[in-house]
Amino acid sequence: MKSGLVTIKDLARELNISASTVSRALKNHPDISAETKRAVNELAEKMNYQPNAVALSLKQRRSNTIGVIIPEIVHYFFSSVISGIEDVAYDAGFNVIICQSNERFEREVANAKTLLASRVDGVLVSISKETTSYKHLHNFANNNVPMVFYDRIVPDLIADQVIIDDFDASYRATKHLIDSGRERIVHLGGPMSLLIGKQRKEGYLKALAEAGIAVDEDLILESDSFEKARMAIMKLINQKKKFDGVFATNDLTAIGAMQTIQKKGYKIPDEIAVVGFSDGRFSGITDPTLTSVDQHGYEMGTIATQMLLKRITAEVDDYPFETKVLNANLIVRGSSLI
Template identity: 40%
Template sequence: MEAITIKDIARALNLSTSTVSRALRGSYEINPDTKKLVLEYAEKVNYHPNPIALSLKENKSRAIGVIVPEIANHFFSQAINGIEAEAYKRGYHVVIFQSHESYERECSNIQHLVGRKVDGVLISLSGQTTHTGHLLEIQKRGVPLVVFDRITNDIETNKVIADNFQGAFQATEHLILNGRKRIAHITSPSLLYTTQERLEGYKAALAKYGIIFDENLVRYCGFAPEEARQVIFELLDTQKPDAIFTASDRLALDSFAAVKAQGIRIPDDVAFIGFTNLGVAHLLDPPLSTVVQPAFAIGKTAAEILLDTIEKKQNASEIRTIKIATELNFRQSSK
């Protein structure tokens, strides 16, 4: 028995093949009643699209590009899992590049992806990225783009992020309600959107409880492994915080280890909480309190939006910023 084709469905329903094709993709351009009719008939006759034929017919690669700062970062590995899950479900391959926090490398990654003729790009910006010309260029070429986690407001495109402000607010409030008043904040480079949002959440919680913001308790760290240790040693020596709130996986582990190396008791002397997706947080001694980003959901949602744009299920002119709630895991380190 020969496989059912789009032409067969079009002939049976007295519709054009282009209408059937768009209806099967869920295009917003197709009348809902027509879309329902086509989908129900396709299911009835057990229609399955031929991905190779689709690729040739639509002049598409059926591949999307993903650029992240570092795959080894637990957040990004989980986000990629979410991206791949959605892409696989919808018949797309995923091409992954790492920027390694380099703007120059990020630009090179973009050029490679465009050269490979991917159908769209998902990107989380590097720690050095302050200009968006390379992103504007692919938009001019008509390549759909979604920015996730590390976003920028300098470009109009769809964005998917965690609710960084609320997560930081709740973490800081938790420390305050447990009696802490000199709460240090160890965070990433100040130009990052996530850094700015988490700092604002931290400051808002202090203000709510009448604690004056002290900029001497905030420290910005680059990406060198030893830098966080040096920062925390200096902070502990000069500022005497009674709590520490860190803003990333790497900073959480480096700062936690540095505090322990100083012989400081957690949480007796210094309470500790991280904004992290560490899978081993509960295995640390004491178990680490965390604000967990919904990494898988962020990746999956970003992929959904990108693929909907590629397949014209979403109007390309509809620009959205989606915030996904964080999850709070309070353990012994912050009590």
């Protein structure tokens, strides 16, 4: 027998019966005798026969597969989202194809083309830092493929979405630093091309304004990675810029800041307090432990998938699009408590 996946024709050849008989036996058709069904199923199991998913999807007009475009799988928040997605999809009988953009626009476009070519029933999308053009995402709607955004959304593209209140979460994180006596607070932010970057900065600015603290633009830096944070904090210290608090747009950025602060001889939180964002697995094992905003990644993944499956299985497609806003919690730990 030729190498490769076993087909219905292979089973038919081995049993010396027609392919249509094999097909009906596998589907437990009443016109097929019990003896033939038994023989077909035993051989199918012996030869490890698997149905052709592509052929079935063409026939049934559904692949029972959803696609996911994710910026970074290694990021704890996004890995938590994936866990939520897969749990809901698995329970509903759906497979998941995960594509990583690695924060690059070109790869995100390639991901979108791959998922369309794979005939997925729907997609879950969180855009990359570089994404400012959205034609590849409009292509899903043009091909009647439902889409749900999670965390990072496209404001002008109408679709279901699951987000947290980034503005409020950042406001409360910054206010926490102010309430602990900090007045010179560094904001290590994300790119302003992303709505979450803008909203986290705006929440930070609101907290300063409410407390009557003047804004120092030198303390607001686009720095959203471990290495960028180390360089940013080192630059501020070398320039002798005074600061007593740091609010970072994610935990790895906060940890990069913490390491540099400590390396330069400053005590956390006595001299400089630090707050992160995402409450990842590292936040509880830093020294001191890291105060952080819990984004509820797993919950976001489950809700986004439930919304997508509802859209996929709906008998009508004209019901209103939904936006679910999750409340983020500030988890206070040693990096900001004196």
